[in-house]
Amino acid sequence: AAAPDPSAAPLDPASIFADLSPAELRAVRTFLMERPELGLAPSRGGPLAKNSLFLVELLPPPKRVALRFLAHGGRRPRREARAIVFFGAQAEPNVTELAVGPLPRPSSYRVLGRRGGRAVPFWARPMTQLEYELLYEALVGAVAPLEPLLREATGFGFQNCSGRCLTFSDIAPRGLGPGERRTWLVIQRFVEGYFLHPVGLEVLLDHRDPDPRRWAVRQLWYNGRYFGSVRELAELHARGALPLARLPEPPARHLFSSYEPRGRFFTGTPSEVHGAKVCEPQGRRYRLRGNRLEYGGWSLAFRLRSSAGLQLFDVRFGGERVAYELSVQEAIAFYGGHSPAAMQTKYMDAGWAMGASSYELARGVDCPETATFLDAHHLLDADGPVRFAHALCVFELPTGVPLRRHFDNDFQGGFNFYAGLEGRALVLRTTSTVYNYDYIWDFLLYPNGVLEAKVHATGYIHATFYTPQGRRYGSRVHSHLLGNLHTHLVHYKVDLDVAGTGNSFETMDIRFENISNPWSAGARVVQPWLHREPRRREREAALLLGRAPPRYLLFTNPRRRNRWGHRRTYRLQLSSHAGPVLPRGWREERGVTWARYHLAVTRRHENEPSSSSIYTQNNPWDPPVTFESFIRDNETIEDQDLVAWVTVGFLHVPHSEDVPNTATPGNAVGFFLRPFNFFDEDPSVASRATVIVRPLDPPTCSRLEIQRWTSPSPGPCVHPEPFTYNGTYRQV
Amino acid sequence: AAAPDPSAAPLDPASIFADLSPAELRAVRTFLMERPELGLAPSRGGPLAKNSLFLVELLPPPKRVALRFLAHGGRRPRREARAIVFFGAQAEPNVTELAVGPLPRPSSYRVLGRRGGRAVPFWARPMTQLEYELLYEALVGAVAPLEPLLREATGFGFQNCSGRCLTFSDIAPRGLGPGERRTWLVIQRFVEGYFLHPVGLEVLLDHRDPDPRRWAVRQLWYNGRYFGSVRELAELHARGALPLARLPEPPARHLFSSYEPRGRFFTGTPSEVHGAKVCEPQGRRYRLRGNRLEYGGWSLAFRLRSSAGLQLFDVRFGGERVAYELSVQEAIAFYGGHSPAAMQTKYMDAGWAMGASSYELARGVDCPETATFLDAHHLLDADGPVRFAHALCVFELPTGVPLRRHFDNDFQGGFNFYAGLEGRALVLRTTSTVYNYDYIWDFLLYPNGVLEAKVHATGYIHATFYTPQGRRYGSRVHSHLLGNLHTHLVHYKVDLDVAGTGNSFETMDIRFENISNPWSAGARVVQPWLHREPRRREREAALLLGRAPPRYLLFTNPRRRNRWGHRRTYRLQLSSHAGPVLPRGWREERGVTWARYHLAVTRRHENEPSSSSIYTQNNPWDPPVTFESFIRDNETIEDQDLVAWVTVGFLHVPHSEDVPNTATPGNAVGFFLRPFNFFDEDPSVASRATVIVRPLDPPTCSRLEIQRWTSPSPGPCVHPEPFTYNGTYRQV
């Protein structure tokens, strides 16, 4: 939930997509808490088997209503919230989603439609702070008999442990099939970067029952071996029959999992001085009002969904709509390993409140010093709105490469002209820190009508205790640490509306033809030609992940043509190394059926808003949203309102250089939306940042005319000399 | 040929790879011009059938000799030049390459080895300024009868045409088989951006004979029809029987092919003020001495080959060698089209002096204002060294995304710590403007041991006259203009020496296994594991372009292990959308056999220095260098000195937004070299640019300790406030 800044224009049409303000979040909560039939208790404290409000966020207006308002103005669409209620104190405990409205003063609610008419079972709900507290208590109690073992092996413990404590990370899914809620917990030493400090103990704790007194340890794994009970393991150790994995004392300085600098660059080049920075000598060139962002022809509305993160709406260039919605749907990481926690880990981060994990961005590190920072407010597993300061940032980035340039050679040691346009993009960014991992979510706007969506992965790897058998599944990255292989996949919804909602989809690549040479009798010409494949139905438009997709993925408005007679088109271009995470149909794969396709194009339906849900993580076997069902009806998709569902990702085999953290270079994936005969020419010709240099006395080129529409020198933040150019290349 | 700056340290070992200085170039030329047996005439003027010096550049020392010197010092390797001589006045005209030395005072030369013992035939030589002048004269003379047609159709002509002249672009290859030298010339109006102004006339001119008096027009194409002779076309027009393609008068302002700004951004956001820039508040953090560049652990030597561009040598991180050589070999663009020039175009830019086309980089446009610019000197088709001012630039780029970062949540509204390291890379850049196209060649050095090679394409598309049949081969991008489809491919040589010369190559990707669940009787686990495939011979290590390569391409030192027992490895990661340019074995495809493979790994041989040559363009059918022959002997490549030959590229289907120029966003390809268990941990931990923030009073987080090794504020070039951080997220 991104907060409007003080200059917010509440009547800007973009505000219909704005996240709920703290006052609105509070109003929804108060309204629902006061409904006696709901019987809501506070989120914090109390038993698990209670009714409580888990999440409140904006429920965007139906597209039809929003489009009418955007086109014609008039009455604003009814403003509503989505509220997620855990009904834990019911006869049939469940999770129910409500629409609450109208805002700012809600007066009614209704149950939001469930696909297939089924309620979400209570056991499929996401984890809460309360359940974690109970889980921690249950774990500490259950493993108390292991305290001698743990102390001896690690020097750390759970009891009276100040400064030398153990902690745990939980993995998911929490079982092998529907109805289960038993979680492998990885025990770690609580030091800086504890994700890299597993002690070799993994504990399977069953916490399905709403009553924690009935929770129990079902299995353990220690240092490569399984144990049926805590007692079995404790007794083996007491008898001296257990091979211990003794961990060295963590050093006071230069702990390997810490960011503390150590060593020196061999080259001796300085790093204790500040390096290159971004500066804005003449101020901002973008406009940010409320949740409306404008830059170089682009205009869009944005919000930060508490569930799954950034969501753009009403994305236009030159006043014309390119996309109605562009949003992150899901991010998953499926692992392989030898320990039970590793082999079981299939993270689906929407279930871990990915969108609400938007912690503070550091000025000068996470975003340039020049960035504008925005706060967000989430009401998720809390008893009121929570402010996330500096959750988003916006900045203009000098890309370091010209947007376009040309040196027009005269082949006489000079030039006819030189021209160039500096390369810049506006970046809209947020992060999701989902425990160990930090995703950096970017949308980049280029002034030539190109939009780029990109995600970088950084933060700590999800790592497990090293045993020799683990090397089949990754790299040993420290004495007792295995970096487990995993595939990261991210799913985006791209509701392209290419100059209108009626669009068609076709793919294009080259084929070779062998024709007779028209200018040389008897000779042949073999050459490429454009092989276009209109994709008329959803099945034909679902491009499987195992195969290389055609290189041109084109979304066309069949009824609008540019000046040169081409149907106006936007191209989707992927930057991805995605591969399948599991064989098709295998258990948890059914929760991520979107991950079968690089791209699937569907006819848009208001009741298919998302490809995933926050419930998939804890019930991937039979999730409430199954993307495959969107395409199973194989609708025709010609001249329809289409949605492109895009999967990007990469295979991550951790290596020693992932310590202390995965670094961003080479770990970014995403896609471009590029105009393809959408305009009549490159729309960046509107930019006044262009520089043209022409000799006044060709071919001598001793006098040059520098034509530009900006001041000769940008001012004091950079090299103070004005722009100069020579361009000749002369014999010396 | 990159010129050392004034602070050059001539005794730096890197100088053995430095390009020849102007004095050295001159010395080689003088020495050769004075050899009576060579009979050299000046390059400029005179007849084509003369002996002349075409190119002089550094001949790098043999690797064995260079390594010995780099390791042990001692006597510097003998410094030599490669000289290319056109023997046009011989009984059997040919092109011969000579080694000339020792520099700086050459005293002898020898003929450089020819593969297969054959000399390069004279007709396969690259074009020269002289031949272009003669070609222009011949063309103007030959098409004089068409002057009325051209004037009437275009308003422009060849005769007395000041300000309203026609010009031409030539395409290649220049024929259909060995021995031919007949070129399709595309006639264009000479206005700003003439590449986009074909008039509809293409002329096939035979210029094989060294005597231009025997040159002749063999065919013509006008507006979709072929003609056997100029007379035939002229007469048809004179009879009024020729459908003319009448072109409108080019406008005085806002010519579509010009960079002149036109229109306005709909958003009204400003572009007439300077946007975001790069600044260096505390100066440079890299060291540049002569041709040695050092930055954040990286050290390398560089030069700019006149033939094919940037070449890095002795690339080290932390003092250890990662690669001996990293260089651009070739850049090609193969087209399809309906006009004869379009269907014939298969550009191989090494034959167009790609490396010597390093024209001036504009400060603030082509490279940030903060960049260091370097001059280059080339002696190519000239009678002395030619200075190319500001041919290269070096700068530190703020990448806009942290190198790594993590917010360590305490799940109580605060954090255990926040840490981040700003993202920066050092960029070494040059451009090649090969007539219409501008390639931007970058090498990026990241302080975590990652190196990125990247090429952007910009400049004018190679476009031809629009006819309706042309749409099978591209887009109509203006009234009389077809943007022809083409594939760009770039070939790199990467002589990786991973901690030494004895390396092996293996690929890795995941496979799925189905095993019994060790912690739940009767259940199964399906999970990924690491499937490694050692590639023991050159054939197994040649990864065909048509298929997706495995995602991990690993170059390993089998005899060196990192601290955790892994063989020290660098990973090659491709960013490419390359596809085949022609069916295997088809005519011109034999000139670019490297383009069959994403990657081919060969055993290094001193007599296999390059995968292409400057002669391939004019004799692709039987070129002097055939890459396929490097792997045909299928040598074993285990624990050998290996070279990785990397192809990257993309399919370019031009669209209206390529006018006026192709823009860079989305048009970059390249590869990463990434450490993979090469170090013991991420070597960027040596950087002092890290920031760590820890609460002194967890979990309250009201007092924070900011730990950093740089000054709190970087100084005046940026937002003047010191770094601050809060990190809490609180209910409001």
Ligand SMILES: [Ca+2]
């Ligand atoms: Ca459907």
Ligand SMILES: [Ca+2]
């Ligand atoms: Ca749509």
Ligand SMILES: [Ca+2]
């Ligand atoms: Ca070989």
Ligand SMILES: [Ca+2]
């Ligand atoms: Ca090697």
Ligand SMILES: [Cu+2]
């Ligand atoms: Cu990862």
Ligand SMILES: [Cu+2]
């Ligand atoms: Cu191109």
